[in-house]
Amino acid sequence: MNNEEKTLVLIKPDGVKRGLIGQIIARIEQRGLKIVSLEMVWARPEQVDNHYPKSREWIERIGQKTAENYEKYGLDLKKELGLEDPYQIGLEVRKWLIEYMTSGPMVKAVVSGNHAIEMIRQLAGSTMPAQAQIGTIRGDFSIDDAARANREKRAIRNIIHASETPEEAANELNLWASAEDVFDYHLPAEEVM
Ligand code: ATP
Ligand code: MG
Numbered sequence: 001m002n003n004e005e006k007t008l009v010l011i012k013p014d015g016v017k018r019g020l021i022g023q024i025i026a027r028i029e030q031r032g033l034k035i036v037s038l039e040m041v042w043a044r045p046e047q048v049d050n051h052y053p054k055s056r057e058w059i060e061r062i063g064q065k066t067a068e069n070y071e072k073y074g075l076d077l078k079k080e081l082g083l084e085d086p087y088q089i090g091l092e093v094r095k096w097l098i099e100y101m102t103s104g105p106m107v108k109a110v111v112s113g114n115h116a117i118e119m120i121r122q123l124a125g126s127t128m129p130a131q132a133q134i135g136t137i138r139g140d141f142s143i144d145d146a147a148r149a150n151r152e153k154r155a156i157r158n159i160i161h162a163s164e165t166p167e168e169a170a171n172e173l174n175l176w177a178s179a180e181d182v183f184d185y186h187l188p189a190e191e192v193m
Contacts, residue, residue, distance in 0.1 A: 013104030
């Protein structure tokens with residue numbers, strides 16, 4: 001079965017400003033995945049608004065992650081954030097996300113390979129840096145958590161974005177990558193790996 005997939009990676013503004021572009025790209029190549037498009041972009045707010053899903057389900061899920069993080073550390077949601085409803089929290093986080101992703105340039109890459117979507121998610125690690133496994137990009141390079149980010153009214157700084165599902169990848173590639181900037185070429189390593 002051929003599971004060749006393409007996925008979108010964004011090195012977020014904190015990753016770029018911290019000088020991590022090379023190390024992140026190296027990890028992708030080391031895994032055996034292929035960079036088929038690469039560019040630095042400074043996103044406009046509308047682009048980021050279209051990038052993250054607008055469905056109630058996604059927004060609630062983001063809020064839910066915050067709620068779980070607060071509970072894990074015994075923090076009072078209502079007291080700390082002034083909000084309790086996952087949807088309302090999610091809406092707030094989504095606003096902060098747009099500010100974060102437009103706060104500096106990002107590096108945009110299209111990555112292709114066998115199971116590329118799942119593999120890049122593994123390389124990236126858990127959304128919450130404090131929970132991300134050592135060996136993942138987030139686990140090795142970041143330390144932020146939801147409570148601290150929310151207290152400072154900003155998104156979690158976690159260095160990289162990676163499409164989560166085939167549907168997300170299709171939408172994101174459509175949004176960020178025009179066909180003429182995505183290149184088809186052969187790596188000799190494809191024969192041996
Ligand atoms: P990404 O989509 O950026 O690859 P992800 O899929 O791991 O990350 P999502 O649930 O899609 O995580 O959340 C998108 C981004 O929103 C996160 O990467 C993070 O920067 C930010 N974020 C998520 N939850 C919170 C939160 N509770 N508080 C602040 N920021 C958050
Ligand atoms: Mg996501």
